[in-house]
Amino acid sequence: MTNEDLKQKILTIVPSADFTDPVYEFLNVTILPADLRKLAEQLNSDPDLSFDYMFCLTGVDWVTHMMVVYHLYSTKNDHTVVMKVKIDDRGNPEVETLCDIWKTAEFHEREAYDLFGIKFLNHPDLRRIFLEDDWVGYPMRKDYVDEVNIVEL
Amino acid sequence: MEEVAQNIETQEYFINMGPQHPSTHGVLRLMLTLDGEIIKKVQPHLGYIHRSIEKMCEKDSYQQVVHLTDRMDYLGCHINNEAVCLTVEKGLELEVPDRVKVIRTIISELTRLSSHQLWWGVMGMDLGAITTFLYGFRDREMITDIFEETCGARLTMNYNVPGGLMFDIHPNFQNRTKQFLEHFKKKLPEYDKLLTGNVIFTERTKGIGYLSKEDAISYGVTGPSARASGFSCDVRKKNPYSAYDRVDFKEILFTEGDCFARYQARIAEMWESMKIIEQLIDNIPEGEYKAKTKAVIKLPPGEYYQRVETPRGELGVYIISDNKKNPYRVKFRSPGFSNLSALDKMARGFKIADLVAIMSTLDLVIPDIDR
Numbered sequence: 360m361t362n363e364d365l366k367q368k369i370l371t372i373v374p375s376a377d378f379t380d381p382v383y384e385f386l387n388v389t390i391l392p393a394d395l396r397k398l399a400e401q402l403n404s405d406p407d408l409s410f411d412y413m414f415c416l417t418g419v420d421w422v423t424h425m426m427v428v429y430h431l432y433s434t435k436n437d438h439t440v441v442m443k444v445k446i447d448d449r450g451n452p453e454v455e456t457l458c459d460i461w462k463t464a465e466f467h468e469r470e471a472y473d474l475f476g477i478k479f480l481n482h483p484d485l486r487r488i489f490l491e492d493d494w495v496g497y498p499m500r501k502d503y504v505d506e507v508n509i510v511e512l
Numbered sequence: 513m514e515e516v517a518q519n520i521e522t523q524e525y526f527i528n529m530g531p532q533h534p535s536t537h538g539v540l541r542l543m544l545t546l547d548g549e550i551i552k553k554v555q556p557h558l559g560y561i562h563r564s565i566e567k568m569c570e571k572d573s574y575q576q577v578v579h580l581t582d583r584m585d586y587l588g589c590h591i592n593n594e595a596v597c598l599t600v601e602k603g604l605e606l607e608v609p610d611r612v613k614v615i616r617t618i619i620s621e622l623t624r625l626s627s628h629q630l631w632w633g634v635m636g637m638d639l640g641a642i643t644t645f646l647y648g649f650r651d652r653e654m655i656t657d658i659f660e661e662t663c664g665a666r667l668t669m670n671y672n673v674p675g676g677l678m679f680d681i682h683p684n685f686q687n688r689t690k691q692f693l694e695h696f697k698k699k700l701p702e703y704d705k706l707l708t709g710n711v712i713f714t715e716r717t718k719g720i721g722y723l724s725k726e727d728a729i730s731y732g733v734t735g736p737s738a739r740a741s742g743f744s745c746d747v748r749k750k751n752p753y754s755a756y757d758r759v760d761f762k763e764i765l766f767t768e769g770d771c772f773a774r775y776q777a778r779i780a781e782m783w784e785s786m787k788i789i790e791q792l793i794d795n796i797p798e799g800e801y802k803a804k805t806k807a808v809i810k811l812p813p814g815e816y817y818q819r820v821e822t823p824r825g826e827l828g829v830y831i832i833s834d835n836k837k838n839p840y841r842v843k844f845r846s847p848g849f850s851n852l853s854a855l856d857k858m859a860r861g862f863k864i865a866d867l868v869a870i871m872s873t874l875d876l877v878i879p880d881i882d883r
Contacts, residue, residue, distance in 0.1 A: 383814050412729050414819070415828050417843040430817070430828070430845075434729060434743070463732030466853040474566075489559035489882060498567055 360407065360438050362386040368408065369440075372401045380443070385430070389443045392454045398442065402431060403460045409435050413457075416467035418475035420500045425452040425477060446477070456482040474499035522547055531560050535638050535868040538878030542855075542867075549863045554856040562882040569842040574600050574674055574809045577842065582668045584846060585880035587627040588822040590619045590659075593672040598753055599818040599829045600674040603811035611799040612676040614792050617755040618689070619659075619671060620820075621785040625696070626655040627823035627875075628778050628785075635775070635872040636707055639716055644706060651699055654692045658685065674809060676802030689793055693786055700782060708779065717771035721858040721870035724769060731857065732850035735825025736781055737874050740766045740773035747821040759788045774873035808837050824848055824875055848880040 360368070365386055369376050373394045380387035390398055402410045415430035425446040432439045446452040456479040458465040468479040469488040476497035479485055487494060496503055530541040539560035545553035565584065569577045578596045582589030594616055601608060633648020656666050661682045663671040671678055707713045723733065728741040738745050746763040748756040764780040766773040811833035819828045825847030832841040851874050859867050 381814070384817060387815075413732060414826065415817075415830060415843065415845040417830065417845075419832065419841050428830075430830075434745075461732070462727070462730040462857075463850050463853055466849060470849075474564075487559075489562040489564075491559075498564060 385439045385441045387441045396455045413461040418471040452477045551859050554859045565883045590623045591822045595820040595829045597672045597674050599816050603816045609799045610797040613755045621788045624823045625785050626652045631875045638872045675805035680801045720771045720866045731854035733854050736777040740777040741769035742767040759791045771869050771873040846880045
């Protein structure tokens with residue numbers, strides 16, 4: 360599918376999807392957390408789309424809001440889409456898990472939780488993955504201050 | 513006998529494998545749930561050498577970011593560096609000279625060869641054959657010497673910079689590379705003689721640690737580990753970068769999905785890597801070894817994603833720029849991290865000794881996982 364076809368198809372699933380992010384290489388679609396499950400399930404199961412390979416999942420702290428970025432690729436149809444979920448509640452960001460659809464999300468979501476503090480609801484095992492369990496704060500947030508472990512040059 | 517086994521009440525118990533276990537090749541702790549010797553569940557515990565490289569990148573200039581990446585996958589350092597350079601060049605819309613593309617490809621393939629040699633040696637040792645370790649390191653030494661001459665280091669090497677290379681290749685580079693190929697073409701069949709047909713080895717790898725194609729895709733497993741399950745994911749073929757679009761090589765695919773297939777995939781890849789180097793080594797175009805770049809690199813605002821094929825699989829570099837001299841956010845999608853997530857799926861139902869074989873054929877490098 361071309362990017363334009365993908366855009367039309369996604370708009371039929373989530374009419375409020377936002378395509379204002381410029382296309383650098385892949386098609387970018389921004390949605391709200393409430394639409395995430397619906398869109399993700401359709402992206403994976405619809406035979407025209409069948410995005411079966413999630414090659415990247417990460418969080419981004421935009422200071423005004425949090426964002427989770429999913430890079431999806433279809434091995435059958437050879438097309439790519441970047442799905443972004445904008446979470447307005449930056450203090451306590453919450454979003455549904457996708458690890459039952461793409462199993463690789465289980466580890467990647469734990470990483471985003473560990474470093475950004477994004478809570479993935481219904482995740483089977485949401486614990487910190489790199490840092491110790493009693494670590495305070497989420498280091499990849501832009502306002503994180505650690506005078507002991509981070510050396511400012 | 514089976515009847516007796518059924519009637520005995522057994523109890524599940526936990527043991528920790530690592531963080532100082534020799535077969536984890538680094539500081540990785542696996543919490544195993546066992547029933548007797550049978551693995552019921554594997555829970556990896558990571559982070560023993562987490563350095564938060566992504567956080568460090570946010571404070572560094574783009575030239576400095578390059579030098580952090582060879583501390584991730586230290587066996588694929590040139591390819592990691594290349595990944596960042598390609599991303600930055602993509603953002604700058606900079607076309608590097610032809611000479612750079614060809615040299616980068618040769619260096620990348622030499623890196624892949626040296627990584628697979630080390631893997632082969634260590635894998636044999638994991639399964640009880642110390643000879644392979646010595647053979648693997650003997651042949652790897654030649655590549656390390658070539659790298660030392662050209663870029664001055666033997667581990668954590670840096671040669672790629674945004675825009676091209678740090679300096680031109682050493683005058684001996686072509687000759688020594690050709691000597692190495694001649695040497696290694698005779699030695700690689702020896703590798704086959706030692707392990708591939710070895711009964712003890714095949715017994716311990718055939719049918720062990722099965723991963724289906726669907727699971728490989730779902731878990732995001734890439735590299736030779738995934739191609740042994742039939743998942744065609746070679747970035748060099750799918751999204752050619754540098755000079756991969758002008759060389760002739762095969763994507764190695766197997767369908768068995770067990771440890772032996774993963775082993776065969778890597779051995780076959782070594783032949784393909786040598787084929788690539790042979791096609792390019794006499795045809796390095798003349799010209800500049802570096803395109804002109806500004807001393808302070810600022811990427812236009814936007815998002816850039818570049819993937820490359822490291823010896824372990826697909827490395828993705830995701831840079832978000834806000835037009836400053838340092839990136840707003842850098843994410844490294846490291847192959848080892850995703851490959852490790854499939855370990856639980858592969859190891860269930862097998863014995864602890866099989867887990868060692870499975871981990872060996874996944875070719876885990878812990879700094880690449882922890883970042």
